[in-house]
Amino acid sequence: MNAYQLYLWLIPALPFAGFLINGFLGRRLPKALVSAVALGAPLAAFVVVLRAAMMAWPGTGSVPLPYVENFAGSWMMAGMLHVDFTFALDQLTVIMLLVITGVGFLIHIYSVGYMGHEDGYWRYFSYLNLFLFFMTVLVLAENFLLMFIGWEGVGLASYLLIGFYLDKTSAANAGRKAFVVNRIGDFGFLLGMFLILAQFGSLSFSQLGTSLANLPGLHGGILTAICLFLVLGATGKSAQIPLYIWLPDAMEGPTPVSALIHAATMVTAGVYMIARTHFLFDRSPMALAIVAIIGAATAFFAATIALVQTDIKRVLAYSTISQLGYMFLGCGVAAYSAAIFHLMTHAFFKALLFLAAGSVIHGLNGQQDMRKMGGLRKKLPITFWTMTAGVIAIAGIFPFAGFFSKDAILFEAFQHGTPGKVLWFVGLVTALLTSFYMARLWYLTFFGESRAETHPDTHHVESGQHAHGVHESPWVMLTPLVILGILSVVGGWIGMERFGTFLAPVLGSVTIPAQEPGGAGLDIGLSVVAVATAVLGWYLAYYFYNRKPDKPMAVQAAMPGVYTLLESKYGVDEIYGLAIVQPLILFSRYVLGGLGEVAIVRGSAWILGGAATLLGELVRRWQSGNLRSYAGWLAAAAAAILIFAWVVAGQTALGASGVDFHLNWTGR
Amino acid sequence: MHLILFLIFAGFCLAGAINLLLQTHPINSALSLIVVMSSLAVLYLLLGAEFLAAAQIIVYAGAIMVLFTFVVMLLNVGTEEKTHGSKVAKAIGFPAVVVVLGVIATTLLQAQKQLGRVSLGDSVTTTQDLSRVLFHELLLPFELTSVLILVAILGAVALAQKEGA
Amino acid sequence: MIPSSWYLILSAVLFSLGVIGFLIKRTLITVFMSIELMLNAVNLSFVTFAHEWHAVKGQIFVFFVMVVAAAEAAVGLAIIIAVYRSRSTLNVDQIDLMKL
Numbered sequence: 001m002n003a004y005q006l007y008l009w010l011i012p013a014l015p016f017a018g019f020l021i022n023g024f025l026g027r028r029l030p031k032a033l034v035s036a037v038a039l040g041a042p043l044a045a046f047v048v049v050l051r052a053a054m055m056a057w058p059g060t061g062s063v064p065l066p067y068v069e070n071f072a073g074s075w076m077m078a079g080m081l082h083v084d085f086t087f088a089l090d091q092l093t094v095i096m097l098l099v100i101t102g103v104g105f106l107i108h109i110y111s112v113g114y115m116g117h118e119d120g121y122w123r124y125f126s127y128l129n130l131f132l133f134f135m136t137v138l139v140l141a142e143n144f145l146l147m148f149i150g151w152e153g154v155g156l157a158s159y160l161l162i163g164f165y166l167d168k169t170s171a172a173n174a175g176r177k178a179f180v181v182n183r184i185g186d187f188g189f190l191l192g193m194f195l196i197l198a199q200f201g202s203l204s205f206s207q208l209g210t211s212l213a214n215l216p217g218l219h220g221g222i223l224t225a226i227c228l229f230l231v232l233g234a235t236g237k238s239a240q241i242p243l244y245i246w247l248p249d250a251m252e253g254p255t256p257v258s259a260l261i262h263a264a265t266m267v268t269a270g271v272y273m274i275a276r277t278h279f280l281f282d283r284s285p286m287a288l289a290i291v292a293i294i295g296a297a298t299a300f301f302a303a304t305i306a307l308v309q310t311d312i313k314r315v316l317a318y319s320t321i322s323q324l325g326y327m328f329l330g331c332g333v334a335a336y337s338a339a340i341f342h343l344m345t346h347a348f349f350k351a352l353l354f355l356a357a358g359s360v361i362h363g364l365n366g367q368q369d370m371r372k373m374g375g376l377r378k379k380l381p382i383t384f385w386t387m388t389a390g391v392i393a394i395a396g397i398f399p400f401a402g403f404f405s406k407d408a409i410l411f412e413a414f415q416h417g418t419p420g421k422v423l424w425f426v427g428l429v430t431a432l433l434t435s436f437y438m439a440r441l442w443y444l445t446f447f448g449e450s451r452a453e454t455h456p457d458t459h460h461v462e463s464g465q466h467a468h469g470v471h472e473s474p475w476v477m478l479t480p481l482v483i484l485g486i487l488s489v490v491g492g493w494i495g496m497e498r499f500g501t502f503l504a505p506v507l508g509s510v511t512i513p514a515q516e517p518g519g520a521g522l523d524i525g526l527s528v529v530a531v532a533t534a535v536l537g538w539y540l541a542y543y544f545y546n547r548k549p550d551k552p553m554a555v556q557a558a559m560p561g562v563y564t565l566l567e568s569k570y571g572v573d574e575i576y577g578l579a580i581v582q583p584l585i586l587f588s589r590y591v592l593g594g595l596g597e598v599a600i601v602r603g604s605a606w607i608l609g610g611a612a613t614l615l616g617e618l619v620r621r622w623q624s625g626n627l628r629s630y631a632g633w634l635a636a637a638a639a640a641i642l643i644f645a646w647v648v649a650g651q652t653a654l655g656a657s658g659v660d661f662h663l664n665w666t667g668r
Numbered sequence: 669m670h671l672i673l674f675l676i677f678a679g680f681c682l683a684g685a686i687n688l689l690l691q692t693h694p695i696n697s698a699l700s701l702i703v704v705m706s707s708l709a710v711l712y713l714l715l716g717a718e719f720l721a722a723a724q725i726i727v728y729a730g731a732i733m734v735l736f737t738f739v740v741m742l743l744n745v746g747t748e749e750k751t752h753g754s755k756v757a758k759a760i761g762f763p764a765v766v767v768v769l770g771v772i773a774t775t776l777l778q779a780q781k782q783l784g785r786v787s788l789g790d791s792v793t794t795t796q797d798l799s800r801v802l803f804h805e806l807l808l809p810f811e812l813t814s815v816l817i818l819v820a821i822l823g824a825v826a827l828a829q830k831e832g833a
Numbered sequence: 834m835i836p837s838s839w840y841l842i843l844s845a846v847l848f849s850l851g852v853i854g855f856l857i858k859r860t861l862i863t864v865f866m867s868i869e870l871m872l873n874a875v876n877l878s879f880v881t882f883a884h885e886w887h888a889v890k891g892q893i894f895v896f897f898v899m900v901v902a903a904a905e906a907a908v909g910l911a912i913i914i915a916v917y918r919s920r921s922t923l924n925v926d927q928i929d930l931m932k933l
Contacts, residue, residue, distance in 0.1 A: 625929030820904035
């Protein structure tokens, strides 16, 4: 075993060190030092990842994959449960780590500029490093339990970062909502783990893989149950129906946080988990079908809501949910490589979009409402061009990154018979909507006359109060935008074929054997349809928001019902509130609080106290100070002892040999 | 002969003891106790303990009871007042005493055959025998008792002093 | 020629009378006298057994009991005098506080 040759343990350890240093000392350190530590950690981690990737690259590298490194020995050995601290590196992990540390590093650089004026600068970066630590643990983990640590940890980091602005109650509520909803998903994850342990006796991925390989006939049944529980966890983490509600509210956090956690990395953990455990899902067609349906439904659902959002970050949030739906769809049709491909490209362009939006917000001194933007094309040129790259990428227009990955997923979906074609159609319509609302965002923000107020409503204190007027962002913020813009353009050029082949040792064969006739021709045909749909969506946005800017108002007036439905996000939050939250609150307040707390807890305390007092009162009377009563009790005790001695000792002595008082002691 | 002596002096003992209980003035109780002590001395003599009989008269009847009498007269204790301080003493104490007496008596009666007999011709334990054992084997306890008496004297003097005197 | 058990029964009866006296007497001195009665009863029992088994040590024990009883009587009566001085009463039922 090439122990420590790749130093995998450094990858989480370096951000963790950054978290500790900035967390404990950051308050007193000068800002430059805090930034240095905070940037140094992910950069160092990225360097380690690069080195490991190069050393282990299939074909050219010297280290064979999968590479397993046990960095601290055995963790738990309790009966059936045997878990080690084991990291494993394989092709899938390499991709994920490169994305996490690479995009993470860029976002750290951006944050130096964006958060420069904040108090709690040190706190922000310590949390951000903490997040990197947990995320890398999640993807490096070789068993479910270690992955769950990362899973929970990123949820914690997300909570801390969403609620970063301590003076905003909305932020605190959003953080709490995110954590609680994640917890529900984690519950499913835990149940899945328990079932896996019960069924297979191990939580290690490699052992599960071999166990399943030795049981070729095992399908459905318990495996479906396991997979469905795991999917519940994934829907919580990756914001799918029914647990997506936390992601739009999570936009209360700083924009770089939204970029890193709620676009590029944390929310992809669910997709990663499904891909990592694909050997379980492959055996349960029903679970896969449910995943696909959830994915497609969420993609469409979120896209419809995004059509009418006015906050630039909300649009991007729903867009994230929608794109995650695509990834779920890819997993659901067993095209795991395609889903991971889309994960990677999405990380690039979604992070770019968020950071660019942050740049716009920063430039407008905290304005997030798109209705008050406009005409920023000339004033924020670099932001404009990089965001354009991102918008084209997400719309899925050739040759930008999004096209290749989205197309791969849709093509795979099409292969799956009639249900697959339905899913393909839903994905296509969603692509239309995606293109529409992203272009809408683009037009509203950068084109037309400026609708900005002279004294903007800056109750969003995100980007600090410069009050300089509209200005382009500093280079520390623009450089990551440019890099991500380039990646959004070229990121897909690796092509699905090569990407899939690269991941094949981990995720199985690239494509299901094509069931539809037509081969390459079908592929190109479907791609053309997809691009055409995207262009159509763009044109519609152009028509509504650039050519005839008053048209949207007319449409809204004509369809008020639909509009309200979409604007209120289908009232899902309210429904959850009434159906789940309120009963829980009432239950807690009246049953647990009233019955449990008062009756049981206080009641038992009262009883115990009362009993002690009562006993004391009774016993107290015994010590009266009266000599004669003492004497009486003495006599009684003496009598008792005598009786006892007579009965007990008498039995032995009197019983067998009759009375025998003969002592052997004379002592003369 | 032995039987008659025993009956007479055992009767004196019991009479004195019961009189101690029945009298209300402490001085009468003290005098009854003297009767008991003296009768017990005779009983010791019947059991062959000549030294102890003498010691009983000299120490108990002659010193301790005199001390009691002095204190009764010193403190001018009058007739007993009739206070009822404790029901427990009567309610629990009496049955307890009855039980104790019953148990002991039953045991003794059951063991009557194993125990021997006492008669007038039995050997008497001479003072010489007694002192031989006392001063040979039990010398240390003997010396310690002298210390004990010294301490008792000092304690008694200290306790009975008038305050400030 | 009488059985030893008669002496022992007499001793038991005297002891019980002593206990009864301890329980029902209301003057402190009388209570003390009951205690002396109990001690004497036990002495009788010791002497009887010493005669029974020809054990001199039984009589020596009685000797020591007498010594201790004497010392105890001296000290106890001194205490009674002290109590009388501070309480002006020797009624047992009225001396029920620990402090002097």
